[in-house]
Amino acid sequence: MAAAAAAASINTLSHQITTVNPNHKINSKPSAVIFHNPHSKRRRNFIISSSSDHKNNQSNGFGGGKGSNGNDNININAKAIPLLRFLDDSPPLLPRPLSSSYLSNSVSDGSRVRVAYQGIRGAYSESAAEKAYPNCEAVPCEQFDTAFEAVERWLVDRAVLPIENSLGGSIHRNYDLLLRHRLHIVGEVKLAVRHCLLANPGVKVEDLNRVLSHPQALAQCENTLTRLGLVREAVDDTAGAAMHVAFHKLKDAGAVASSDAASIYGLNILAQDIQDDSDNVTRFLILAREPIIPGTDRVFKTSIVFSLEEGPGVLFKSLAVFALRKINLTKIESRPLRKQPLRASDDNSNRYFDYLFYVDFEASMADQNAQNALRHLNEFATFLRVLGSYPADARTDT
Ligand SMILES: O=C(O)C(=O)C[C@]1(C(=O)O)C=C[C@@H](O)C=C1
Structure with a gap:
C-alpha cells in the first residue's frame, strides 16, 4: 500500500524528485521523493532541493499546488519566490536584535x-x-548545504544538523x-539512535543479500x-x-x-536495536541567522574554530588557555584548511598540512573567564571565530 502511495506521489510530483548523488552506489533515479504519510496531517509534503533547482523553478514559473490526491504538495521554492521578491523590493533590512527566543516554538509573528x-x-x-522544537514545521532538505542555504535565504527559521x-x-x-x-549555533540536541533492519512484507532475513542506508547508520x-x-x-x-526498498x-x-x-x-521490522552499542547517540546542532544572548543561568557550551602558526607547542599553548582557567573542553576536531592546505616551512625544506581546529568548551561567552581565554587565544591564533554560545543539552532521549 505504501509503495502504491509512493508511485502516485511520484507521478504527480515528478518535478520534486531530487537528483542522485553521483557518489552513491545505488543505480536508481530517485534518491529522495516526496512521500505522503496517510496517518499524519501535520506536515506538508515538500522538500527543499539545491539552489540550482530553485533558479530553474523561478525561471519556468512552476510552483506547487494541490496534487491529484488533494494534498498540499507544495514545492517550497514556489512559496519562497514571493518572499524573496518582497525582500528585494524592500529597503535594506536593519540588523535584527539578538534574540533569546531560540527555544520558543513560534517566531515573532506567532507562526x-x-x-x-x-x-x-x-x-x-x-x-x-x-x-528541538516540538510542534515545529519540519522541512526536509536534499543535502546539508541545502539546509544551510534555506536558513540563509529565510525559507526556514532554523536548521538542525x-x-x-x-x-x-x-x-x-x-x-x-x-x-x-x-550561521550561528544557538543550541544542541542529543538523540538516542536505535536502528532497525527493515524489509518488505514477506521478506525474511535469509532472503537479504544487501542493505541500504546512510553511511553513518x-x-x-x-x-x-x-x-x-x-x-x-550508501x-x-x-x-x-x-523508501527506496519499499518503492522498488x-x-x-x-x-x-x-x-x-x-x-x-x-x-x-526484521530486527530491532541493531547498532553496535545500545548507547548510540547523535548530537545535532541548531543553527540560526542570529546568535542568542549567552546566559549564565544554566550550563552553556561555546563552539569556536581557529587556526595557528606552525611551531613546536603551539597547539599545546592554544589548549592551555582553557586549562589555565579550568574550562572543560568537550570536543576537539581538526580539519584541513582548504584554501591553503599546505604550508612551507621557513627554510622551505619541508611542507606541512595546515589545519583548522574546532573546539567546544563548557562555558558561556557571558562568562568573564571564557572571554579572557579567547582574548588570550587570539594573541597567537592566526584566525578565530566564535560559532555560537548555547545551552548544553543534558538529556538524551528520543
Ligand atoms: O539518515 C538519517 O536518518 C539522518 O538523520 C542522518 C544521520 C547522520 O547523518 O548521522 C543522523 C543520525 C544517525 O546518526 C544516522 C544518520
Whole structure:
C-alpha cells in the first residue's frame, strides 16, 4: 500500500524528485521523493532541493499546488519566490536584535517555527528537529548545504544538523559547512539512535543479500551487518533507504532505518536495536541567522574554530588557555584548511598540512573567564571565530 502511495506521489510530483548523488552506489533515479504519510496531517509534503533547482523553478514559473490526491504538495521554492521578491523590493533590512527566543516554538509573528533537516520524512534528523522544537514545521532538505542555504535565504527559521555520533564519530561535512556559511549555533540536541533492519512484507532475513542506508547508520551497525553477511549500499539518509526498498518492492535488499520509517513506508521490522552499542547517540546542532544572548543561568557550551602558526607547542599553548582557567573542553576536531592546505616551512625544506581546529568548551561567552581565554587565544591564533554560545543539552532521549 505504501509503495502504491509512493508511485502516485511520484507521478504527480515528478518535478520534486531530487537528483542522485553521483557518489552513491545505488543505480536508481530517485534518491529522495516526496512521500505522503496517510496517518499524519501535520506536515506538508515538500522538500527543499539545491539552489540550482530553485533558479530553474523561478525561471519556468512552476510552483506547487494541490496534487491529484488533494494534498498540499507544495514545492517550497514556489512559496519562497514571493518572499524573496518582497525582500528585494524592500529597503535594506536593519540588523535584527539578538534574540533569546531560540527555544520558543513560534517566531515573532506567532507562526510555527520552520526547521530544516537533511533527509526525508522518517529520518533521525526529523526526530531531532522535533525534539528541538516540538510542534515545529519540519522541512526536509536534499543535502546539508541545502539546509544551510534555506536558513540563509529565510525559507526556514532554523536548521538542525548532525555533527557527531557516539559510535561513528564526527560528521565532517557539517564542520566544513559551518565555516563556509555565516550561521550561528544557538543550541544542541542529543538523540538516542536505535536502528532497525527493515524489509518488505514477506521478506525474511535469509532472503537479504544487501542493505541500504546512510553511511553513518551502516557504520553504527557494522557488527550486525557483518554477522549477517550483507553488502552495504550508501544512500542520502536512512528514511530514503526505506523508501527506496519499499518503492522498488525489493526482495533481496533491506534498509537500516528507524521504526518510524518502517511505518511511514510500509516495511516490516526484521530486527530491532541493531547498532553496535545500545548507547548510540547523535548530537545535532541548531543553527540560526542570529546568535542568542549567552546566559549564565544554566550550563552553556561555546563552539569556536581557529587556526595557528606552525611551531613546536603551539597547539599545546592554544589548549592551555582553557586549562589555565579550568574550562572543560568537550570536543576537539581538526580539519584541513582548504584554501591553503599546505604550508612551507621557513627554510622551505619541508611542507606541512595546515589545519583548522574546532573546539567546544563548557562555558558561556557571558562568562568573564571564557572571554579572557579567547582574548588570550587570539594573541597567537592566526584566525578565530566564535560559532555560537548555547545551552548544553543534558538529556538524551528520543
Ligand atoms: O539518515 C538519517 O536518518 C539522518 O538523520 C542522518 C544521520 C547522520 O547523518 O548521522 C543522523 C543520525 C544517525 O546518526 C544516522 C544518520
